[in-house]
Amino acid sequence: MTTLDTDVLVVGGGPAATWAALRAAQRGADVVLADKGYCGTSGATASAGTGVWYVPPDPEAREAAMAAREGLGGYLADRRWMGRVLDQTYAQMNELAEVARYPFPTGPDGAPLRTGLQGPEYMRRMRVLVRRAGVRVLDHSPVRELLVDRDGAVAGAVGHRRQEGADYRVRSGAVVLATGGCAFLSKALGCDVNTGDGALFAAEVGAELSGMEFSNAYGIAPEHTSVTKTAFYSYATFSRADGEVLEGAGSARGRSVIARTLLSEKVFCVLDRADEPTRRAMRLAQPNFFLTFDRLGIDPFTQRFAVTLLAEGTVRGTGGIRITGDDCATTVVGLYAAGDAATREPICGGFTGGGSHNAAWAMSSGAWAGAGAAAFALAEGRHRDRPVRAAGGAGLxxxxxxxxxxxxxxxxxxxxxxxxxxxxxxxxxxxxxxxxxxxxxxxxxxxxxxxxxxxxxxxxxxxxxxxxxxxxxxxxxxxxxxxxxxxxxxDFPEQDPTQHHRVLSGGLDRVRTWTEAVA
Missing domain, CATH: 1.20.58.100 (Fumarate reductase/succinate dehydrogenase flavoprotein-like, C-terminal domain)
Structure with a gap:
């Protein structure tokens, strides 16, 4: 078994993981990043474009941005966290332009448009930044379990290097879990690496979770395909096989109508509500959305096509590992969480979706977790000498x-x-x-x-x-x-004012839940 010593171990390879590794290295920590796939190409972001919750620091614009989804999220979000994420995302998107030289498009007035990212290019540049910062990247090296010391503090991890066919161990002062959410291998684009591993590792060492009920996200996709980019379906008309319009069906409010209908019959769709300028803009904004149609010889703006719903769980849901501080620390000493592996309730409450808030949370929480883990590990300074034990259970x-x-x-x-x-x-x-x-x-x-x-x-x-x-x-x-x-x-279709709280959960052999008040 190969053994490595480092200050901070980052588990994952998407935007949250790469930002965490970058910030930890910039704080002077020695960093190892272990990815289940190839860092920069695996995961939901690397497979597609994504919008970003990027709002300039104008008070009225920020107020509107924060208020827009509070009701949808059941008023469980936290304005302080929302403001922090807006500030951090604004700074990091500008950093991508100035340091990583990300080629943002420009608007008609010549100003850069920084409200979206093309995933493949974004993650390619993040890998470059991470490598330049001196981070040791272990590709195709899924982590298997965490290590803890005699006091229960997280002290590294054990994994397997698939290409070498050998196990490895990393002893570290702190660990950042940025492994993504769980989409249950539903075949949603880029989500085959998102099986909830980080949450299992965290629970095995005693971490808590929050908002796991907000996990029933389903994305619209053309039948027998994997592209769940749902924003463009706001221009869609949904219908039954005989052409009858499916009343109430929609992308934002009405996906449940599609789900009920799919239980007994097919649902069809055509993006006929987009005018010609909008159609051109859509192809420029999300070119991979149209690849499937082009290969099938379908014009989605004029021809009907069958659709399905693919489960995206906590990838587009909200729940995840509970965080307890501004540095994205968890309830376990030495363990930090970021991105979809962590709960997004502080900025989304009980509702999120693809891109936008999730993308902003990934880069912001990744940066905070990496900096926090580095500060903790460097302050401890004695992690290489402590006895450790493996914490994994089921399957091991x-x-x-x-x-x-x-x-x-x-x-x-x-x-x-x-x-x-x-x-x-x-x-x-x-x-x-x-x-x-x-x-x-x-x-x-x-x-x-x-x-x-x-x-x-x-x-x-x-x-x-x-x-x-x-x-x-x-x-x-x-x-x-x-x-x-x-x-x-x-069976409980109404919102209950007495349940304006968060639902926390934990445990493995015996799962328990309890509630936490929300201000």
């Missing part, structure tokens, strides 16, 4: 003997309880409880009997992470007996 250290499901079988069982619209999207307490009963059985089998090492351990650990994620989601959804943000309950 079975507690009993017996037949265990394979990783593929466990994933299939989890997907059966999470991907269907009538369980996860159109939620009802009876169906959630039935699904939880099945998920508890999968978890027990993995925890008690499953084992793999080497390259097989990564897949099994991802299956365990998906199972844990689903159980936190449904326990939290059952705790919130109302409809707020994206956490809607068919």
């Amino acid at each position: 250290r079975p507690t009993g003997f017996g037949a265990a499901p394979s990783a593929a079988e466990a994933i299939r069982l989890v997907q059966r309880e999470v991907l269907p619209y009538d369980i996860n999207y159109l939620r009802h307490g009876d169906r959630l409880r039935a699904a939880l009963s099945e998920l508890d059985g999968v978890w027990t089998a993995l925890r008690e009997h499953a084992f793999a090492d080497g390259s097989g351990a990564g897949r099994l650990r991802s299956a365990a992470a998906m199972t844990a994620h689903a159980r936190w989601m449904y326990h939290s959804a059952l705790t919130r007996t109302e409809s707020r943000g994206m956490a809607k309950r068919l």
Whole structure:
């Protein structure tokens, strides 16, 4: 086993991870970044373009930006955090232009337009910045479990280098988890690396989660494809197979109508509400959105095409690892969280979506987590000498003997309880409880009997992470007996003023939930 010593270990390879690694290195820390894929090319951002919550420092514009989604999020957001993210995002987008030389387009007045990023170019430049800062990048090196010292503080991680076929260990003073959310291998574009691994690692060392009920995000995609860029569907007319307009169906408000209809019949769509200038602008803004149509020989502006909904879980949802400070520290000493792995409730409340707030949160929280982890590790200064132990459980250290499901079988069982619209999207307490009963059985089998090492351990650990994620989601959804943000309950369709709080969760073998007041 290869052993590395460093001040800060960053787990992940997307925007949150690269910003964290960059800021930690700029603070004087020695940094290792370990990515499940190839840093700069894997993940949801690297696969597509994304809007960014970029608002110039004009008081009226900032006020409008903060107020725009407060109601949608169930008034669970925090104005102080929203202001911090707007400030940080504004500075970092300008840094991308000035330092990374990102080629932002210009508007008709010649001013740069910095409200969006093309993911492949953005992440290519972030990899360059990280490497220039001296960060050691471990590509194709999924982390398997965290290390902790005798006091329970996080002290590094163990993983596997797929191309070398060997395990590795990193001893560090602090760890930043920027592993993304969990999309349950639904085939949404760029999300096959997003299996919730970071949340599992965090829970195994005692970290808490927040907002896991806000996890039933589904993106619209052409049938049998993976591109879930939903913004352009605001120009769409949805219809049934016979051409009858599907009343109430829409991208922003009306996705549940599409979901209900898909349970029994196909839904079709045409982007016929976009005029010619808008069509040209759309192709320039999101060229990859149109690749599928061009390959299929479909003009989406004039020809109908069948659509589906793909689960995006906590990638476009809001829940994640609970953070306890401005530096994105967690409830565990030495552990920090950023991006989609962390809860976005401070800026989104109970509702978010693709890009925009998520993209701003990724770069802002990544920067804060990296700087915080560096400050902590450099202040400690003795992490290389402390005894450590591995903290992983399910899939690594079975507690009993017996037949265990394979990783593929466990994933299939989890997907059966999470991907269907009538369980996860159109939620009802009876169906959630039935699904939880099945998920508890999968978890027990993995925890008690499953084992793999080497390259097989990564897949099994991802299956365990998906199972844990689903159980936190449904326990939290059952705790919130109302409809707020994206956490809607068919059996509790109204918002309850007495539940203006956050739902926290934690635990693995026994999941628990409790609430936290919101000012």
